[in-house]
Amino acid sequence: MAALAEPGPDQGANRGANPGLDRAEARALRARLWRSERRRQLRAFGLVAPLALFLAVVFVLPIVQMLGAAWHDRSVADAMPRTAAAIASWDRDGPPSEEVYAAIAADLIAGRQTRALALPAQRLNQELTGFRTVIFGTARALPDLGADAPPEGWRDTLTGIDDRWADTAHLVVLQRAARPWTSYYMLHALDMERGLDDRIARQPPDERLFVQLALRTLGIAATVTVVCAVMGFPLAYLLATVSGGVRAVLLVMVLLPFWTSLLVRTAAWIVMLQSEGLVNSALMWTGAIGEPLRLIYNRFGVIAVMSQVLLPFMVLPLYAVMQGISPWYMRAAQSLGAPFATAFRRVYLPQTMPGLAAGTLLVFMLSIGYYITPALVGGRGDQMLSYFIAFYATETANWGLAAALGTMLTGIVAVLFVLYSRVFGTRELSVG
Template sequence: MPASPHARSPGNPGNHGTHPSAEGLATAAARQTYRRVQRHASMRALLLTLPLIVFLLSTFIAPIAMLLARSVQNHEMADGMPHLARALVAWDGNGVPGETTFALLAADLKQARESGQLGTVARRMNFAQPEFRSLLMRTARAVGDDTPAAWKPALIELDARWDSPETWRLLKRAATSPTPDYLLAGMDAQVIPQGTVASVPDNASVYREAFLRTISISATVTILCLILGYPVAWLLANLPEKQSHRLMLFVIVPFWTSLLVRTTAWYVLLQPGGVINSLLSMLGLTSHPVALIFNRTGVLIGMTHVLLPYMILAIYSVMKSVSPIYMRAAKSLGAHPFTAFVRIYIPQTLPGVGAGCFLVFVLALGYYITPSLLGGAGDEMISQLIAMQTNTQLNWGLAGALSAYLVIFTAVFYFIFNRIVGIDRLRFG
């Protein structure tokens, strides 16, 4: 019987049987071996970087996350006066609560005073209304061991503010967690008695203006660093190597000096009786000291001096890789040296310019020491207000809210800058 035309011998390459060829088995085994080697290499790399990851998580990421979480936490009332806090959460917020709530207020005030938590609760309520601390302290002292027939009329007689719905509304908001109060306060807003969000009065508005001032100062410092740093980077990139290395020392040496020392040095130089004003007076250029400190001028000078090396190094790293052959080719084709510099050289250095501007701007956003020492009352940056809330006011919730806004703005700026310039393609060195 003749063989079927569709039959295939076992060794025929066209065989589509279920048994894989030796070559296919070898390829599959090679793939598995390669994947296994890659997994082992990745695991070794992870184990090598694990100490660094743990260090960053414990000393950098975790503290930042805890501070940002404070912006919505509201635990003072719940911890210090738990019974009253639970009653206020269930209260509908209309008018003044009844006798039961007043009795819980008296009991919790007495317990909080004995446990030492009354000061924490009073400080929290003082953030909402400046005179609330005195109200709580006075009421806690008056409660004592006496038990009147009815707490509501007794406390209202003690202080008429206990008969105000606004007082109880603030207590109810303090008993609610999580809360948007700190985030609203960070944008100079508040919840009014009608339950809607409104801006605070103009004379109490601080933080929005501080954010705008921070952005303005950071942008100005970035522009000044670019104007001063670009020529220096060009000189470093085009000088002979020996001279370039010597000049590079003047750029790197500031990194070896404390930021506080450099800022204090400017404090000595810029003050009315300092070196610069004395020199100007000696040369007859001024008849009276020029205001160079405790104003915006001092802040810009100090911050530009500190951040200028970052701009220079970022631009220099890109300029060093630009081949001089492009400029020579442009000149040989008849281009003027200035035209060749603007149209040929500068575009090739834009990655370094973008990297330097981004680095300087982001660093300037969080500056604290220099504006604090060299600036005036109208030059406070947002970092100074955060430090004041944590160190002086002890208002960690508002400090967390301001920090959250600063982190959000930095992330938004990074996203916009990345879309416009493409920072993921910039070369930092």
């Protein structure tokens, strides 16, 4: 038996050769697997690349440009390059040199000839009221000596035309605006300002606007979110518990706003809530009120219309979660003696938290950037950040301040999302 168990010389040789052959085959197999995986990854990248390029061009790039416009402004540096180079070395210890005034005069003369002074004048006037008059008044009064005029006597010439050229405040503002990077817009969006000594302080009380505006925006968004949660939770519960036919009708009613233009829905609310509208007419007909209520162009109108518009974004995540909760949990709790309210609070409600968290986050993020509805149905004191972003971008062409407000809104959304994910966890934010 022992002799039968001993391997022969050929078997030993084959056994010694197999490990080397196996390693070679394993290396070849790994190479084929790597090439196959590489081809699969390239195919997947090729399918995703058009979408990634589209998102980068139409979504990421505009946001990056907006964020950059809040900090980067070359309107003065490009229109007055000699001034930007000369005044950069001014230490503010005494008046600037004759070379600085000569550069200012040369740039104003050249800008008058090329009609390139509008943007720098607007930029300087944003930071110091009246600077636009200084720029255009001086440019019109300067003699047409060309860009290579001698530097002697330009300080007296400029201060003779407008004595504000001797004012330190105007020169400091010109020096700051001539830099390509600026903090003016972001400080202004935070109701702050930089003094002549470069110290940052709060603006005077009568000039503070945007912090209060941001708090108003957060307050309206939070109120709309609470209203949607209070109305949406029982509606989603009804959708998840009724039979198929009734559920289909209710789902159509929930989804119907998605098939109607936002502008049309807002206009319909204006018709309903106005003094002679359907709501006031019905209340007066029933005798509940003696005169029409003011239901529009105020905070109530903004919250009511926004809640109706955003309600589906609360209902659908809740319904998606509630549909997956087995009714046997509630029945088991009640069979063990728990009242319906206790079973609902301790058994059913905790299981709906992922849907409630997702709906709350979705409604809050959408409402914080709303523009059309508050602009149409809100009063003067009910406008949100988005209204002023559009105002500064389209009405006054103050792109820097519009970008700063957009950056502040983006920052608020990012901070709230991080806090929300920390509190509820990323698992509750993903509702299938």
